[in-house]
Amino acid sequence: MSEPVRGVVVCHGRLAEALIDAVERISGVQDALVPVTNAECDRGLIEKRISDAAGAGPAMVFTDLPSGSCLIAAATLARRQDAIVVVTGVNLAMLIDFVFHRDLPLAEVAAHVSATGHKAIQVPG
Numbered sequence: 801m802s803e804p805v806r807g808v809v810v811c812h813g814r815l816a817e818a819l820i821d822a823v824e825r826i827s828g829v830q831d832a833l834v835p836v837t838n839a840e841c842d843r844g845l846i847e848k849r850i851s852d853a854a855g856a857g858p859a860m861v862f863t864d865l866p867s868g869s870c871l872i873a874a875a876t877l878a879r880r881q882d883a884i885v886v887v888t889g890v891n892l893a894m895l896i897d898f899v900f901h902r903d904l905p906l907a908e909v910a911a912h913v914s915a916t917g918h919k920a921i922q923v924p925g
Contacts, residue, residue, distance in 0.1 A: 805902040805909050807833040808853040809890060810846070810874055811864040814839075822892055829899040838869050846873040857883025858906040860898065860913070862890035885910045893920030 809816040816835035824830055834853040838846050846869055850861060854877070861878065863870040866888040878884040885906055887894070894917030901912050 802905075803858065804832070805898075805904075805906055806853075806855060806857070806859040807895070807898050807902065808836055808850060808859055808861045809833055809895065810836040810838070810850055810861055810870045811890070812838055812868075812870065815864055819890065819892060819895055823895045823899060826892075827896050827899050832899040832902060833895065838873075843869050843873050843876075846870065847877050850874055850877055854881075854884055857881060859884050860902075860906065860909060861886045862895065862898075863888045864890055887914055887917070889917065891917050891920055893917055 809819055814837065816837060820833045820835050823833060836849045836853050850873055854861065861874040861884060863874050863886060865871060871888055874886045878886045887910060894913040897916040898913045901909055
């Protein structure tokens with residue numbers, strides 16, 4: 801069996817830590833996600849933090865916004881490493897789904913969590 805996909809959550813401020821804390825409390829799954837912040841660094845340092853957190857891969861990098869320093873650094877790294885996929889617009893639903901499906905191949909995990917995250921965005925009523 802191959803190594804499970806590592807999850808790296810890259811956000812502004814302490815958002816990544818808060819999301820991971822919530823996922824661990826809800827799912828009971830520990831150590832599946834690694835937080836990375838862009839606080840007090842430039843794009844080069846964010847990229848290094850992401851690379852260190854992702855390791856040799858496979859890794860899925862979740863970013864908070866579909867633009868900005870977190871995404872640019874993650875996308876730059878992913879262009880150089882085939883074993884990294886970037887998903888933007890991270891939400892709690894997709895991260896919970898990720899921790900239970902990270903044993904799938906990287907492309908399948910990306911499609912699965914993206915669909916889950918999209919479905920979670922609704923206007924009730």
